[in-house]
Amino acid sequence: MRSKIAGIGYYVPKNVFTNNDLIKYMDTSDEWIQERTGIKERRYADRTGETTTTMGVEAASIAIERAGITPQDIDFIVFATLSPDYYFPGCGVLLQRAMKMKEIGALDVRNQCSGFVYALSVADQFIRSGMYKNILVVGSEKHSFGMDFSTRGRNISVIFGDGAGAVVLQPTEDANRGILSTHLHSDGESAEILAMYNPGTHANHWKETKYADFKDAEMGEMFMSHEMIDHAQNFPYMDGQAVFKKAVVKFPEVIIEALNANHLTPADIKVLIPHQANLRISQFVQHKLGLRDDQVYNNIQKYGNTTAASIPIALCEVWEQGRIKEGDLVCLAAFGSGFTWASALLRW
């Protein structure tokens, strides 16, 4: 038994922020952003009216309807995000509550840009084992809540955007359809290269670099402190060049791994949906694999990098445009913070 995508949906906030809109807050330019990343604009969630979970609910509602079922038919939730509504509990239970689902299992996945492919892989195993019949897999992010919109944080804040995507996985006995395989990897050696250190419990344990300032108190006052905020240690950090160099190696590697495992070649791919990290990374991967333009889908130009949401949003757009038909080979691939990277190969 394999699992197939029975329904898919996405949601992006209405609020469009162009590169020129960012100039009000930081020293940057439309030219710099487009040249380095390909991004023209991104969406930002309503500041108080939308959360990572509510956007996930919007995407999930569409996916569930398209699968021809109701929220009460869902028997497991896997929710991938790095920007949860609460530090804990995770978004999975908030979605379960908001969608009035039964008292089903809800699992949160914290694998950043690879989160959706990891989540899909977990769901795939539950379907293959026969444990569940309708699994909702969600990737959603509200990055706009906590980025540094001053010039200090511009290398990150121009890249990331908000949005959500979701799929419903169901079992299929059709040998010509479904998820063929998933491939998951990690290398924690570079964990601090793309990370949000605070709030956290690390207490400067892992590196020589002092990632957090806090008082030498007898108890507490370490998880989040006034000192951290005064020193702007509450924002994400990224060494962009180091990420870029690793990404252009690991993306092709994990795609080839998936193809080899299924005795297929790049020429067999109808469409590759790379996680939308940076248009230059996607173009590099396309070139390395010798793929034509029509074999690779990119939408980072209009949404920026939406982390766990980027793959399901792009997959949904490709499907809505009628570019994938039953039996077509679709490859999903992701790389991100951790580092973690992953791929999935499926017959639509």
Ligand SMILES: CC(C)(COP(=O)(O)OP(=O)(O)OC[C@H]1O[C@@H](n2cnc3c(N)ncnc32)[C@H](O)[C@@H]1OP(=O)(O)O)[C@@H](O)C(=O)NCCC(=O)NCCS
């Ligand atoms: C982030 C990224 C676009 C930066 O491009 P880059 O060519 O590596 O640029 P650098 O970081 O070397 O910075 C070059 C200069 O541009 C400046 N700069 C950084 N962000 C800027 C911005 N938004 N606008 C204008 N200038 C900016 C830097 O301060 C630096 O200035 P300096 O030379 O005076 O010190 C690029 O490294 C990248 O895309 N990396 C991958 C990131 C990624 O995919 N992350 C998500 C992983 S899932």
